[in-house]
Amino acid sequence: MNKAAWESTAKPILVLSVISLVVSLLLALVNSFTAPVIEANQKATTLAAYVEVMPTVSSAADLEEVTGYTTPGVTGVVKYTDGSMAIQAGESGFDGGIVTVILGFDANGTVTGIWVDASTQTQGIGSNVASADFLAQFNGMDGTQNIAAGSGYDSYSGATYSSDALFAAINDCINCYNELA
Amino acid sequence: MAQENSKVSILTNGIIKENPVLRLVLGTCSILAVTTAVSNALGMGVAFTFVLVCSNIIISLLRNVIPAKVHLPCYIVVIAGFVTIVQMVMQAYFQSLYTALGVFLPLIVVNCIILGRAEMFACKNSVVDSALDGVGMGIGYTLTATLMATLREVLGSGSWLGFQVLPESLPKVGIMTQAPGAFFCFGLLMAGCVWLEGKLDARVERKIGCQPLKDLQEGEDKE
Numbered sequence: 001m002n003k004a005a006w007e008s009t010a011k012p013i014l015v016l017s018v019i020s021l022v023v024s025l026l027l028a029l030v031n032s033f034t035a036p037v038i039e040a041n042q043k044a045t046t047l048a049a050y051v052e053v054m055p056t057v058s059s060a061a062d063l064e065e066v067t068g069y070t071t072p073g074v075t076g077v078v079k080y081t082d083g084s085m086a087i088q089a090g091e092s093g094f095d096g097g098i099v100t101v102i103l104g105f106d107a108n109g110t111v112t113g114i115w116v117d118a119s120t121q122t123q124g125i126g127s128n129v130a131s132a133d134f135l136a137q138f139n140g141m142d143g144t145q146n147i148a149a150g151s152g153y154d155s156y157s158g159a160t161y162s163s164d165a166l167f168a169a170i171n172d173c174i175n176c177y178n179e180l181a
Numbered sequence: 182m183a184q185e186n187s188k189v190s191i192l193t194n195g196i197i198k199e200n201p202v203l204r205l206v207l208g209t210c211s212i213l214a215v216t217t218a219v220s221n222a223l224g225m226g227v228a229f230t231f232v233l234v235c236s237n238i239i240i241s242l243l244r245n246v247i248p249a250k251v252h253l254p255c256y257i258v259v260i261a262g263f264v265t266i267v268q269m270v271m272q273a274y275f276q277s278l279y280t281a282l283g284v285f286l287p288l289i290v291v292n293c294i295i296l297g298r299a300e301m302f303a304c305k306n307s308v309v310d311s312a313l314d315g316v317g318m319g320i321g322y323t324l325t326a327t328l329m330a331t332l333r334e335v336l337g338s339g340s341w342l343g344f345q346v347l348p349e350s351l352p353k354v355g356i357m358t359q360a361p362g363a364f365f366c367f368g369l370l371m372a373g374c375v376w377l378e379g380k381l382d383a384r385v386e387r388k389i390g391c392q393p394l395k396d397l398q399e400g401e402d403k404e
Contacts, residue, residue, distance in 0.1 A: 015246060015247055015248055015251060019247075019255050023258050023262035026266070027269075030270065031269060038269070045276075123215070123221055123281070125358075125359070158359075
C-alpha cells in the first residue's frame, strides 16, 4: 500500500476503530461496576415505595411477590398477609418518558397511598404530577373503579401528556387489582 | 510571568469575554431547559464541566493522531463515552441528582460547547491549556446557568435552591418557569453581558462562524 492511500483511507478507519474500541472497553468496565449498584438501588426504591403506600406494612421483608397477572402496563405486584396489595404500573407520557405509579390497596379495595415517579417528564412542568399536593386527591378513593380526568379528579394544568400517563397508569393498577382480587 | 498571564487569561476567557452561552451562543438548548430550578442548573453545570474537561484533555492528547478526515466522529465517540460514564456513575451513586437531571444528562453529548471547544481549542493547544480552557468554559456555563435559574426560580416559584425566599402571598410570575420565560432571561443576560463588556472597555471584535475576519473582508471586496 502506498503512503497516500494509507493516509487518506486506511489510517482514518484504523484510528476511528481503535478509539471506538477503547471507549467501548472503558464503558464495559464502568458498567460492570455500576450495573449491580444501580439494580440494587432500583430494587430498594421500589420496595420502599411499596411500604410507603401500604400503611399496615412496616418492613419490605413481609411482602410477598405476586405473579401471574395479565394486565398490560403493570410491572410488579406485592401483597401482604392482611389482604392489602401494592401494584406498580408504567405508562409513557411526554416524549416517551415513562411515568411510574405505585398504588396501595387495602383488603376492601380502597386506595391507601400513591407513589409516583415522573422524573422522566419535563422538569418543572410534567414532573409536577408527582407533587404531594396534587396526588392527595387520589388518597382514599375507591380502587375498584376506573377514574378519568375531569370527572371528580383533576389533571395537572399545563402538563396534559404527563397527566394522561398518570391517569392511564392508575387505571392499569385498578384493572390489575380487579383482576387479582 | 507572561506565560502565567496567558494561563490565567485562558481560564477567565470563558467567564465573560468568551462566555460559551452568552457570547458564543452555544449550548443554548440545555441552558433554556435546565434553568427552571437552581439545583438542576448546578448539577448540570458540574456534570457538563466534568465532561468538557475530560474530553478536552483526551482530544488534546490525541490531536496529532486523529486524521482530519474523521476528526468529528472521533470527538463524538470520546464525548459520548464520557457522558455515558458520568451517567452510569451518577445513576449508581448520586441517584437524586440523576433523577433531577433526567433527560438532559444524555443530551450533554450533543452540547455544542463541548464539540465547539474540541474543534476550536483542544485540537490546537497543549493538554494543560485545553484542561484550563475546559475549566474556564465550564465555570462560565455553570455561572450563566445558575444566574438564569436564580432569576427564573425566584420570579417563577418564589424560591431559591428549594428554599422559599419570597413570601407565599406574593403572586408568582408563572411564565418564568415556562419556555418563554427562559428566552426573556436569556435575552436580558445576553444584553447585560454586552453592556458589561462595554463598561470594562474590553470590546472584542466578533468573527462570523469559523471564517477569519480577514477572509470575510476580502470576500466583500470582490463583490
